[in-house]
Amino acid sequence: MAENVYDAIVVGSGISGGWAAKELTEKGLKTIMLERGRNIEHVKDYTHTNKNPWEFPHRGGRTQQMIADYPVLKRDYALNETNLEFWVNEKESPYTETKRFDWYRGYHVGGRSLMWGRQSYRLSDLDFEANAKDGIATDWPIRYKDLANWYSYVEKFAGISGSKDGLPQLPDGEFLPPMDMNCVEKDVATRIKEHYKGNRHMIIGRVANLTAPLQNRVNCQYRNKCWNGCPFGGYFSTQSSTLPAAMATGNLTLRPFSIVTKILYDKDTKKAKGVEVLDAQTNQTYEYYAKVVFLNASTLNSTWVLMNSATDVWEGGLGSSSGELGHNLMDHHFRAGASGVAEGYEDKYYYGRRPNGIYIPRFRNLNGEKRDYIRGFGYQGRAGRDGWSREIAEMSIGADFKDALCEPGQWTMGITGFGETLPYHENKVSLDKNKKDKWGLPVLAIDCEIKENEKKMRKDMMEDAKEMLEIAGIKDVRTYDSGYAMGMGIHEMGTARMGRDPKSSVLNEHNQVWDAKNVYVTDGSCMTSAGCQNPSLTYMALTARAVDHAVGEMKKLNI
Numbered sequence: 001m002a003e004n005v006y007d008a009i010v011v012g013s014g015i016s017g018g019w020a021a022k023e024l025t026e027k028g029l030k031t032i033m034l035e036r037g038r039n040i041e042h043v044k045d046y047t048h049t050n051k052n053p054w055e056f057p058h059r060g061g062r063t064q065q066m067i068a069d070y071p072v073l074k075r076d077y078a079l080n081e082t083n084l085e086f087w088v089n090e091k092e093s094p095y096t097e098t099k100r101f102d103w104y105r106g107y108h109v110g111g112r113s114l115m116w117g118r119q120s121y122r123l124s125d126l127d128f129e130a131n132a133k134d135g136i137a138t139d140w141p142i143r144y145k146d147l148a149n150w151y152s153y154v155e156k157f158a159g160i161s162g163s164k165d166g167l168p169q170l171p172d173g174e175f176l177p178p179m180d181m182n183c184v185e186k187d188v189a190t191r192i193k194e195h196y197k198g199n200r201h202m203i204i205g206r207v208a209n210l211t212a213p214l215q216n217r218v219n220c221q222y223r224n225k226c227w228n229g230c231p232f233g234g235y236f237s238t239q240s241s242t243l244p245a246a247m248a249t250g251n252l253t254l255r256p257f258s259i260v261t262k263i264l265y266d267k268d269t270k271k272a273k274g275v276e277v278l279d280a281q282t283n284q285t286y287e288y289y290a291k292v293v294f295l296n297a298s299t300l301n302s303t304w305v306l307m308n309s310a311t312d313v314w315e316g317g318l319g320s321s322s323g324e325l326g327h328n329l330m331d332h333h334f335r336a337g338a339s340g341v342a343e344g345y346e347d348k349y350y351y352g353r354r355p356n357g358i359y360i361p362r363f364r365n366l367n368g369e370k371r372d373y374i375r376g377f378g379y380q381g382r383a384g385r386d387g388w389s390r391e392i393a394e395m396s397i398g399a400d401f402k403d404a405l406c407e408p409g410q411w412t413m414g415i416t417g418f419g420e421t422l423p424y425h426e427n428k429v430s431l432d433k434n435k436k437d438k439w440g441l442p443v444l445a446i447d448c449e450i451k452e453n454e455k456k457m458r459k460d461m462m463e464d465a466k467e468m469l470e471i472a473g474i475k476d477v478r479t480y481d482s483g484y485a486m487g488m489g490i491h492e493m494g495t496a497r498m499g500r501d502p503k504s505s506v507l508n509e510h511n512q513v514w515d516a517k518n519v520y521v522t523d524g525s526c527m528t529s530a531g532c533q534n535p536s537l538t539y540m541a542l543t544a545r546a547v548d549h550a551v552g553e554m555k556k557l558n559i
Contacts, residue, residue, distance in 0.1 A: 014111025417461030
């Protein structure tokens with residue numbers, strides 16, 4: 001094989017990129033996976049994973065210097081010293097906020113598969129049919145039946161623990177044994193089910209943490225240090241799962257510090273012939289060639305690459321002929337819910353640090369119900385007991401204070417809604433050519449916001465939470481809306497959506513760019529609508545499905 005020539009190129013090494021590399025290499029394709037950031041080796045480079053809180057200089061908190069250096073990351077919990085090296089250097093990689101957008105990124109091998117929340121849910125036909133039924137945006141070109149077997153395929157490999165609940169709005173999957181609810185959660189779940197006569201359910205979260213050994217991975221140790229990297233391989237990440245599988249084939253080349261600046265488009269064949277890469281360390285430019293390109297750089301970066309490609313053919317870039325490239329940006333809005341005190345459990349506790357919570361699947365706008373908004377929301381949350389760090393208002397010093405802190409505090413229960421954001425055409429990204437990053441490349445300008453539909457939904461997210469907790473016996477229940485800005489959910493979706501018509505979408509039903517059929521995009525940018533479920537499992541399934549299609553098309557000499 002000639003130097004710089006491969007059968008397949010994968011751009012990005014996160015959740016979907018790792019899956020693309022695994023599937024392509026296992027099907028026999030010599031593949032190069034290009035990652036713009038540094039390499040992080042499994043186990044070896046998880047430098048903080050075995051540290052205790054007191055071993056960090058600031059007990060895992062944040063410093064004034066960190067706040068100054070990370071003006072976006074500081075806006076939420078993500079800024080702390082335990083895994084700071086996993087987040088992007090914001091001074092090197094800025095972006096323009098036309099309207100506020102909290103973009104939390106990880107530029108390294110594995111991407112955000114190392115830091116993700118691991119909640120893993122299938123979409124249903126309720127989600128795939130929603131745009132068509134509501135007459136908004138464009139219709140998904142697929143339905144649940146097209147993805148069901150692929151969901152099963154990726155679940156079996158990734159390792160998803162969960163319970164089978166028989167809910168049409170949240171299809172069951174191929175699950176490892178579920179984690180246990182604690183005593184308060186079990187009672188709350190029973191009371192909710194009884195009161196609402198089975199129309200509302202509280203289940204244990206479906207999570208990509210192993211509850212039994214799988215492949216060469218050890219089951220979860222309940223340390224709840226997942227976002228520092230797991231030396232046991234207890235949760236799904238590129239490093240623990242897809243990358244070892246791809247490497248085992250002997251068909252994968254991994255090249256870190258490789259910023260893909262554009263897809264090389266051949267006007268004569270109307271296909272991509274490869275990609276252009278800027279070496280992030282040397283600033284040298286290279287070209288890599290392949291028969292097929294999988295673009296998995298994460299939602300906004302994949303769209304950036306498309307916008308920067310084939311601009312001599314399409315002013316807006318490769319995939320822009322529909323006028324939809326960069327539009328329809330979505331996220332999940334959250335930070336609204338309720339919490340209260342659970343009385344009567346003072347003699348009970350729980351064991352370990354379960355890296356998972358409960359989930360209340362969507363129940364609004366189902367079975368003919370109509371609210372003053374469309375779509376719906378689910379809840380995530382947990383019950384727990386206050387620990388030694390709690391404040392005791394009546395005490396501040398002395399032996400009694402120490403003694404009190406040796407006993408666990410009160411039980412509390414809280415749930416937070418995660419709501420669907422609609423795909424608004426005006427929520428968009430574009431290239432800001434007046435602002436450059438460290439490497440002299442134009443940055444993205446982001447212009448998006450939630451609108452009236454989401455704002456009306458947030459009221460129900462609070463009031464429904466309060467009602468359910470009170471019905472379940474939780475006391476002193478208080479609602480909250482902590483404020484939300486787009487991006488805070490870290491579930492960026494859209495901007496290169498799938499569809500049925502090249503005039504209204506960027507990708508077809510197989511995730512191929514309409515304008516270049518050998519370019520596949522299977523990360524969050526392909527999403528046509530958002531649902532209210534965490535989306536990463538859908539990216540995995542779409543990626544495996546698209547690789548199967550691509551290899552079939554290559555064998556037929558169609559691409």
